[in-house]
Amino acid sequence: MPTTDSDEMNIxxxxxxxxxxxxxxxxxxxxxxxVKKFGDFTAIDNVSLDIYEKEFYSLLGPSGCGKTTLMRMLxxxxxxxxxxxxxxxxxxxxxxxxxxxxxxxFQSYALFPHLSVVENIAFGxxxxxxxxxxxxxxxxxxxxMVQLQQLAARxxxxxxxxxxxxxxxxRSLAKRPKLLLLDEPLGALDKKLRQETQFELMDIQxxxxxxxxxxxxxxxxxxxxxxxVAVMNHGRIQQVATPAEIYEFPxxxxxxxxIGDINILEGHCQTGAxxxxxxxxAEGITPINATTNTxxxxxxxxxxxxxxxxxxxxxxxxxxAENVIQGKVLDIAYLGNLSxxxxxxxxxxxxxxxxxxxxxxxxxxxxxxQTVWLSWTSTAGVVLTQ
Amino acid sequence: MNQRFSWFNATSLxxxxxxxxxxxxxxxxxxFNSSKLVTVWAGFSTKxxxxxxxxxxxxxxxxxTLKIAFVSxxxxxxxxTMAAFVLVKGIAFPGRTLFSAMIYAPIVMxxxxxxxxxxxxxxxxxxxxxxxxxxxxxxxxxMCFVSVVVSSRLVSMDNSLEEAALDLGCTPLDAFRxxxxxxxxxxxxxxxxxxxxxxxxxxxxxxxxxxxSSTTLPMKIFSQVxxxxxxxxxxxxxxxxxxxxxxxxxxxxxxxxxxxxxxKQEQLAAKSxxx
Numbered sequence: 311m312p313t314t315d316s317d318e319m320n321i322x323x324x325x326x327x328x329x330x331x332x333x334x335x336x337x338x339x340x341x342x343x344x345v346k347k348f349g350d351f352t353a354i355d356n357v358s359l360d361i362y363e364k365e366f367y368s369l370l371g372p373s374g375c376g377k378t379t380l381m382r383m384l385x386x387x388x389x390x391x392x393x394x395x396x397x398x399x400x401x402x403x404x405x406x407x408x409x410x411x412x413x414x415x416f417q418s419y420a421l422f423p424h425l426s427v428v429e430n431i432a433f434g435x436x437x438x439x440x441x442x443x444x445x446x447x448x449x450x451x452x453x454x455m456v457q458l459q460q461l462a463a464r465x466x467x468x469x470x471x472x473x474x475x476x477x478x479x480x481r482s483l484a485k486r487p488k489l490l491l492l493d494e495p496l497g498a499l500d501k502k503l504r505q506e507t508q509f510e511l512m513d514i515q516x517x518x519x520x521x522x523x524x525x526x527x528x529x530x531x532x533x534x535x536x537x538x539v540a541v542m543n544h545g546r547i548q549q550v551a552t553p554a555e556i557y558e559f560p561x562x563x564x565x566x567x568x569i570g571d572i573n574i575l576e577g578h579c580q581t582g583a584x585x586x587x588x589x590x591x592a593e594g595i596t597p598i599n600a601t602t603n604t605x606x607x608x609x610x611x612x613x614x615x616x617x618x619x620x621x622x623x624x625x626x627x628x629x630x631a632e633n634v635i636q637g638k639v640l641d642i643a644y645l646g647n648l649s650x651x652x653x654x655x656x657x658x659x660x661x662x663x664x665x666x667x668x669x670x671x672x673x674x675x676x677x678x679x680q681t682v683w684l685s686w687t688s689t690a691g692v693v694l695t696q
Numbered sequence: 697m698n699q700r701f702s703w704f705n706a707t708s709l710x711x712x713x714x715x716x717x718x719x720x721x722x723x724x725x726x727x728f729n730s731s732k733l734v735t736v737w738a739g740f741s742t743k744x745x746x747x748x749x750x751x752x753x754x755x756x757x758x759x760x761t762l763k764i765a766f767v768s769x770x771x772x773x774x775x776x777t778m779a780a781f782v783l784v785k786g787i788a789f790p791g792r793t794l795f796s797a798m799i800y801a802p803i804v805m806x807x808x809x810x811x812x813x814x815x816x817x818x819x820x821x822x823x824x825x826x827x828x829x830x831x832x833x834x835x836x837x838x839m840c841f842v843s844v845v846v847s848s849r850l851v852s853m854d855n856s857l858e859e860a861a862l863d864l865g866c867t868p869l870d871a872f873r874x875x876x877x878x879x880x881x882x883x884x885x886x887x888x889x890x891x892x893x894x895x896x897x898x899x900x901x902x903x904x905x906x907x908x909s910s911t912t913l914p915m916k917i918f919s920q921v922x923x924x925x926x927x928x929x930x931x932x933x934x935x936x937x938x939x940x941x942x943x944x945x946x947x948x949x950x951x952x953x954x955x956x957x958x959x960k961q962e963q964l965a966a967k968s969x970x971x
Binding site: 385386387406407408412413414416417418420422423424433434437438464465467468469470481482485 | 854856857859860861862863864865866867870875878879958961962964965966
């Protein structure tokens with residue numbers, strides 16, 4: 311059949327959704343050198359970024375890093391001090407919030423307490439020129455989507471936290487916005503419910519094909535839901551990449567440290583052939599063998615970052631490992647499925663290694679004060695310059 | 697509250713309430729006195745209440761007072777709500793803090809001074825003194841009370857509610873009408889009631905700005921008493937006390953019911969969480 315080719319391409323595309331890698335793709339939202347100042351305080355410091363259609367884009371960072379300000383500028387509640395925000399190529403900075411085809415789900419949910427669930431969801435639709443019958447149909451559709459048909463007549467005060475969150479989601483999606491902004495949408499839920507809701511959010515996003523931008527300080531949440539993550543700090547974007555890239559190839563110590571657990575060793579590098587590198591990091595200890603794609607000058611300062619789970623720990627010297635360091639176990643953090651071992655490899659220098667607890671705890675062969683060997687391959691870590 | 701009953705507690709309670717209520721109680725009792733002399737008891741009678749209904753001057757004054765109270769409190773509520781909204785939620789403008797503080801100043805201003813300054817103003821602009829000037833004067837001094845009540849409600853309101861309304865397509869005016877106003881309505885209503893009572897009570901300011909044809913009830917009572925207390929005034933005062941008592945009781949019942957309702961809603965929410 312003639313359609314097979316294009317079908318296959320669609321499938322292939324849906325597996326590798328990456329418009330940011332396509333030169334021809336036009337971004338839905340573009341920040342161009344955006345600056346936002348509140349008095350003397352610079353909340354957003356020259357940010358440029360592109361967000362593509364159907365993305366689930368996370369703004370991740372500690373509180374006060376400017377992620378919420380960035381989102382409020384998109385919603386129209388704040389105006390940039392300098393720079394442009396483009397939507398489909400048009401500068402939207404002068405548009406007030408009610409003229410933008412975006413909707414926002416607020417951190418506090420901001421449900422109207424004097425209106426019922428149905429009235430809350432219909433609120434935005436009534437302000438468009440949609441016929442009444444169509445409004446009712448859309449509201450029903452939304453109620454079904456968030457499974458709240460039974461509670462349609464209730465007031466927000468009569469709902470639990472999780473139910474309020476669903477009403478807020480339904481209300482913000484009812485107008486079929488081009489862009490949905492979610493400000494810490496799951497922050498008020500407990501951990502179990504939050505994890506369930508993350509997957510529901512992803513399902514809904516995929517079904518509707520709406521572009522989602524989510525502000526969060528929870529790195530696990532960002533890793534789970536996002537197509538791409540923008541890590542922010544002090545009003546600047548540190549790195550924009552897929553969750554896997556952010557985790558495996560952080561571009562700076564800040565990003566490496568913010569996402570997950572990591573060992574960072576400071577040293578000087580000695581370049582070799584084929585991107586090979588030797589890092590001298592402590593007097594009298596074998597240098598670390600690593601690889602890098604960035605051009606490094608000989609003897610320049612650098613940092614070696616490696617995740618604890620990429621380090622093997624053994625009670626006897628391993629054969630044929632590219633990097634081996636001997637040390638002594640200082641501490642063991644038992645996490646149930648995993649254990650993290652704190653190993654002192656030089657006076658005052660501790661490296662964390664993580665291993666799955668395949669055996670029962672009583673049969674574990676590593677204990678405190680024991681001499682162990684840490685080993686990893688030359689590609690297990692990343693070499694950072696900043 | 698768990699303290700044992702003691703003679704000391706009982707005595708202080710009795711003294712306190714006696715201090716508060718003996719004057720009022722004696723007024724009520726003497727309104728049912730059949731004698732024309734206020735201080736001599738001559739048997740039970742309700743004739744002074746009947747006489748009151750036939751006293752045109754009192755009835756006119758009472759009607760005038762209600763009209764003034766109704767219009768001035770409505771005016772004060774509109775102005776006070778607008779002022780509160782701008783000062784609490786409006787955009788920052790230079791001197792906003794100063795204005796916020798200045799709106800409270802008339803509350804502590806001696807009434808005599810407010811009355812005098814309004815009188816001088818009305819003379820300066822050549823306004824005929826009468827019902828209109830009393831309405832304007834009452835609206836002036838009671839709007840700051842309204843604005844205090846309304847702004848305390850606005851301060852506790854979540855800012856994102858207004859933003860959500862704007863985000864969902866409301867113009868700022870529509871957001872105020874359909875979201876903010878329903879939420880601050882209890883404060884607006886109690887502000888109106890406060891302004892209404894203040895206007896009913898006022899003697900000093902009304903005396904300054906009233907004209908020959910506009911005598912309010914407090915002014916009428918005050919001028920009558922100077923000629924000698926008549927039992928009719930006792931009867932009138934008793935009626936006013938009754939009205940105020942009913943108002944207070946109804947208001948407290950309403951607020952108690954809303955507390956009960958809220959508790960019911962919370963129980964419902966808790967139940968649906970378990971489901």
